[in-house]
Amino acid sequence: MARNLQTIGFDADDTLWHNERFFKLTQDRFAELLGDYTERDHLDTRLVEAERRNIGHYGFGVKGFVLSMIETAIEVTDGRVPGRVIGEIMEAGRDMLAHPIELLPHAEEAVASLAESHHLVLITKGDLLHQERKLAQSGLGDWFDAVEIVSDKQPDTYARIFARSPGGPAAAMMVGNSLKSDVAPAIAAGGWGVYVPHDLTWALEVAEKPEHPRFRELPDLGALPALVAEVE
Known part of the structure; x- marks a missing residue:
């Protein structure tokens, strides 16, 4: 099953x-x-x-x-x-x-732990060369099965990426600090959206929290493995 x-x-x-x-x-x-x-x-x-x-x-x-x-x-x-x-x-x-890369608390532990049991995809927008450099410097690159550097994050973006992943959109979860770019469109695509707030939010990324059964909010990435186990 x-x-x-x-x-x-x-x-x-x-x-x-x-x-x-x-x-x-x-x-x-x-x-x-x-x-x-x-x-x-x-x-x-x-x-x-x-x-x-x-x-x-x-x-x-x-x-x-x-x-x-x-x-x-x-x-x-x-x-x-x-x-x-x-x-x-x-x-x-x-x-x-x-600027040098500084990982957020629990980032490495969460990624490493979940990579043992799940298909991991890094989905980020921005300049291609800069994002590739940051991923290389982060030391996290080897944990990801796929890396997607996209021009924008819309529901069809996630639908396309998750369609190529095990289980499709219904068996996918997106984790991010932006309600607008990471959470809402992933839910609209049929997946889960997990909001991990950051102290600073760009004005163009501000959005309301969705009222949806596949929405979750966590204080930090340290709580992610437990949430994944709960959803399982």
Whole structure:
């Protein structure tokens, strides 16, 4: 008899390792650079607007974020932003791409434990080269049976990935820190959605918790193996 749960998908950024903290630090640096031109709240609002406009053009990740900062800097200064500021924004982006990987609590233990009994898939969005580098540095790569770096996370994304996995969508669980990208679309695709909150959440990833029997919330990844056993 097949198990109820055969495949477990993991998000990467802010689920297995820290990521949003580096975006916040860079945004703080961006605000300092533009402090003579506009107030912080206005700058933050304009930056989020630029990011929302640009996702379809640049995708998710550091490179799109840097381009959105440059666009915002040009807008809030009416085209008068000094070349020095543009250079510092680009340098900040390079720093983000080079930051070391720091695993979140219980990430390694949870992944290693579940890899012994389940088909594991890493499902992440962002820049291909950057995500591959982060996975390599994390030391977790060998535990995953498949790695999917996607342009976006929609129900059809999960349906397609889980259809290639043991048991199909009905026997799959997605674990992540984003209700919008990791949890809700995985449930819509027919799987389970497990929400593991992170202290920092990007404005464009904020969403309401779904009211659904296949939704679960955990305080951290340390509680995941027990949940998987419960679902089994």
